[in-house]
Amino acid sequence: MKQTDIWVWVEGKGHKTATLTLEMLAAASLLAGQVGGRVTAVTTAGSVPSDAAMLGRYGADGVLALCHPALARFSEEDHACALAAAVVEREPSVVLVGASTAGKSIAPRLAAGPGLPLLTACTALEWKGRTLRAVRSLYGGNVLATEEFSALPGVALVLPRSYSPLEPVEKGPVPVEEVLLEAGSLPGRVQVVSEAREGAGETALEDADIIVSGGRGLGGPEHYRLVRELAQTLGAACGASRAIVDAGWVPYKHQVGQTGKKVKPKIYFACGISGAVQHLAGMRDADIIVAINQDPEAPIFQVATYGIVGDVHRVLPALTAAFRRRLA
Numbered sequence: 646m647k648q649t650d651i652w653v654w655v656e657g658k659g660h661k662t663a664t665l666t667l668e669m670l671a672a673a674s675l676l677a678g679q680v681g682g683r684v685t686a687v688t689t690a691g692s693v694p695s696d697a698a699m700l701g702r703y704g705a706d707g708v709l710a711l712c713h714p715a716l717a718r719f720s721e722e723d724h725a726c727a728l729a730a731a732v733v734e735r736e737p738s739v740v741l742v743g744a745s746t747a748g749k750s751i752a753p754r755l756a757a758g759p760g761l762p763l764l765t766a767c768t769a770l771e772w773k774g775r776t777l778r779a780v781r782s783l784y785g786g787n788v789l790a791t792e793e794f795s796a797l798p799g800v801a802l803v804l805p806r807s808y809s810p811l812e813p814v815e816k817g818p819v820p821v822e823e824v825l826l827e828a829g830s831l832p833g834r835v836q837v838v839s840e841a842r843e844g845a846g847e848t849a850l851e852d853a854d855i856i857v858s859g860g861r862g863l864g865g866p867e868h869y870r871l872v873r874e875l876a877q878t879l880g881a882a883c884g885a886s887r888a889i890v891d892a893g894w895v896p897y898k899h900q901v902g903q904t905g906k907k908v909k910p911k912i913y914f915a916c917g918i919s920g921a922v923q924h925l926a927g928m929r930d931a932d933i934i935v936a937i938n939q940d941p942e943a944p945i946f947q948v949a950t951y952g953i954v955g956d957v958h959r960v961l962p963a964l965t966a967a968f969r970r971r972l973a
């Protein structure tokens with residue numbers, strides 16, 4: 646195992662490198678800095694990435710492109726298998742995987758194949774001598790546990806917004822190593838027949854500076870339009886509590902919280918959301934939290950920067966109208 650070799654799995658979203666990957670490059674650069682190591686961005690997208698130079702500007706010292714025609718479409722099993730084979734062969738110290746939906750499905754498969762240790766929900770990583778330590782955010786962020794990898798190479802599934810992307814630096818092109826995988830080297834048990842991108846054009850929750858979220862206090866799915874209208878006015882993304890996702894009012898991709906997305910926008914509007922710990926786990930790091938709830942004792946007010954005690958059916962239209970006038 647080469648302690649100095651830190652890998653980052655590169656996730657693409659609509660052929661664009663995900664912000665989360667840039668956060669992982671920042672985490673990897675800090676680790677590499679501790680041991681005089683190097684950061685390798687590993688892509689399993691099937692071909693040499695067009696944005697290798699960009700990966701370099703954000704911290705990668707080199708790019709390893711695992712290439713196979715079958716990897717052009719995303720199948721967790723094949724992508725994890727390709728990555729696992731490379732880890733076994735080259736033995737980096739750790740592979741950092743961002744805990745997106747795709748990352749959460751890649752990391753356990755990557756670890757389980759060759760039997761590598763996996764630490765999930767990591768928020769910070771550091772070397773103590775030759776031991777790699779991780780701080781893990783457990784029980785909805787209520788417990789922070791410091792744990793060590795029992796062996797290396799290991800796999801760290803790192804929570805979004807745990808690290809900020811580095812300031813990009815101009816440097817020459819980074820070396821790109823292309824590895825052509827053999828024809829039968831992937832399980833190929835899943836054939837992706839088509840892909841559809843949901844919500845094209847919408848701001849993704851993870852990337853949004855402003856999020857307007859709605860909860861059961863909206864009273865019914867038809868009232869979620871109040872959330873959409875305010876979000877549209879502010880150029881914000883729409884979020885939701887699990888209660889209304891489970892009730893089928895909005896799709897899961899909007900869910901914020903322990904079992905949804907972890908977000909860190911500049912402003913988070915919580916509308917008709919009580920503020921259960923599992924919801925707070927996903928949004929309490931927002932810079933500013935505006936809570937609208939008719940119950941002055943609602944727990945959401947304990948984390949709110951600004952609280953409005955009132956009925957969402959009255960407050961939301963008034964806010965939307967006021968912002969429209971202000972932004973016109």
Ligand code: FAD
Nearest residue numbers: 860861862886887888902903904905917919923924939957
């Ligand atoms: P409620 O708790 O019912 O709150 C509704 C709020 O609206 C109340 O505070 C009420 O005062 C207010 N209200 C009612 N009418 C109005 C009105 N007209 N105007 C203004 N306010 C009004 N939850 C998540 O959100 N995300 C998660 O990821 C998540 N993961 C979970 C994981 C586990 C393992 C478990 C057990 C639970 C999880 N939950 C999660 C569920 C969580 O515990 C809560 O049940 C959920 O967050 C409640 O959603 P809510 O605030 O919309 O609804």
